[in-house]
Amino acid sequence: MSGRELDLDAILAGADEPLPEGHRSGLLALVGRPNVGKSTLLNQMVGEKVAIVTQVPGTTRNAIRGVVTRSDAQLVFLDTPGLAKPRTLLTRRLNELVRDTWAGVDAVCFLVDVADGIGRGDEFLAAELAGIRTPVVAVANKVDRVRDKASLLPRLARLEGLLGEGRSFADIVPVSAETGENVPALLDVLVSHLPEGPRLFGSGHVSDQPEAQLAAEILREKLIRDLQHELPHSVAVTVDEIRPSEEREDLLEVDAVIHVERDSQKGIVIGRKGANLKAAATAARQELEVLLGAKVFLTTHVTVAKEWQRDAKQLGRLGY
Numbered sequence: 001m002s003g004r005e006l007d008l009d010a011i012l013a014g015a016d017e018p019l020p021e022g023h024r025s026g027l028l029a030l031v032g033r034p035n036v037g038k039s040t041l042l043n044q045m046v047g048e049k050v051a052i053v054t055q056v057p058g059t060t061r062n063a064i065r066g067v068v069t070r071s072d073a074q075l076v077f078l079d080t081p082g083l084a085k086p087r088t089l090l091t092r093r094l095n096e097l098v099r100d101t102w103a104g105v106d107a108v109c110f111l112v113d114v115a116d117g118i119g120r121g122d123e124f125l126a127a128e129l130a131g132i133r134t135p136v137v138a139v140a141n142k143v144d145r146v147r148d149k150a151s152l153l154p155r156l157a158r159l160e161g162l163l164g165e166g167r168s169f170a171d172i173v174p175v176s177a178e179t180g181e182n183v184p185a186l187l188d189v190l191v192s193h194l195p196e197g198p199r200l201f202g203s204g205h206v207s208d209q210p211e212a213q214l215a216a217e218i219l220r221e222k223l224i225r226d227l228q229h230e231l232p233h234s235v236a237v238t239v240d241e242i243r244p245s246e247e248r249e250d251l252l253e254v255d256a257v258i259h260v261e262r263d264s265q266k267g268i269v270i271g272r273k274g275a276n277l278k279a280a281a282t283a284a285r286q287e288l289e290v291l292l293g294a295k296v297f298l299t300t301h302v303t304v305a306k307e308w309q310r311d312a313k314q315l316g317r318l319g320y
């Protein structure tokens with residue numbers, strides 16, 4: 001009968017999996033001029049656990065390009081669009097959004113092609129990256145194509161100075177995305193720049209709209225964080241879709257349903273004068289705006305799941 005019941009189980013099972021102490025997680029922006037090897041690197045990093053995912057149709061600009069889940073860490077890679085020449089008000093605004101994303105992620109992974117050499121496209125991006133506080137890890141890709149290994153050192157030295165005076169890369173890691181050489185070391189370096197925290201995605205479940213799933217998990221994490229003493233794990237969150245607002249082009253609408261098991265838990269989730277729910281929803285919205293690169297309008301609805309599941313007639317009326 002109700003697929004909804006199964007969904008809840010899957011979400012709760014994934015989110016409750018025990019994680020080792022010191023587990024890290026975070027968002028990373030993958031930045032680099034066209035053809036430097038971003039897709040190749042991502043495929044190499046995610047390996048079999050690949051979760052290359054489609055973009056939310058509409059105004060979402062930061063697609064989740066891949067999720068790397070290890071036993072000790074989870075890395076969520078965002079692909080931000082390229083910066084355009086700031087000729088019009090629109091391109092200026094769009095560039096601002098890209099910069100906001102770079103500022104809001106935990107680390108930026110900046111790829112260059114050391115075989116081809118560093119060019120004006122890289123310099124342009126580096127100048128933009130120099131203005132943010134987020135740690136930037138420079139990845140010198142395509143080392144397999146540099147035949148004369150002695151020439152690698154001056155190339156890396158040039159890369160080192162690229163951010164300009166007073167600003168340096170958090171790390172510089174030479175790799176070959178094609179052969180996989182040194183890619184495990186790069187992953188370790190990236191993980192070292194992430195904060196401690198639980199997985200953003202449950203264990204391997206990636207839906208056909210992973211941004212919606214991630215939105216649900218972010219809100220659940222905020223609720224659990226605030227209410228863990230009163231509400232041990234008996235809360236699930238579902239988001240069916242993220243859709244562009246019909247009224248405002250730059251706005252995404254997210255409707256979240258919070259499922260609890262008992263009426264008493266509903267009161268706890270909502271809190272006095274709605275304070276608990278408001279605090280969790282605000283924190284979740286702020287994180288989602290970074291993730292999706294757009295303004296987010298988040299609505300929440302709390303429902304007592306057990307009662308729904310028991311009442312077959314009611315479920316029928318609701319279309320389950």
Ligand SMILES: Nc1nc2c(ncn2[C@@H]2O[C@H](COP(=O)(O)OP(=O)(O)OP(=O)(O)O)[C@@H](O)[C@H]2O)c(=O)[nH]1
Pocket residue numbers: 032033034035036037038039040041141142143144145175176177178179
């Ligand atoms: N030899 C070699 N080739 C590579 C390496 N990484 C990527 N390539 C090749 O470089 C080309 C571009 O790689 P992509 O991964 O598509 O580059 P991208 O940065 O995702 O490109 P855009 O989607 O245009 O931004 C492809 O032909 C890859 O096979 C590498 O480490 N060594």
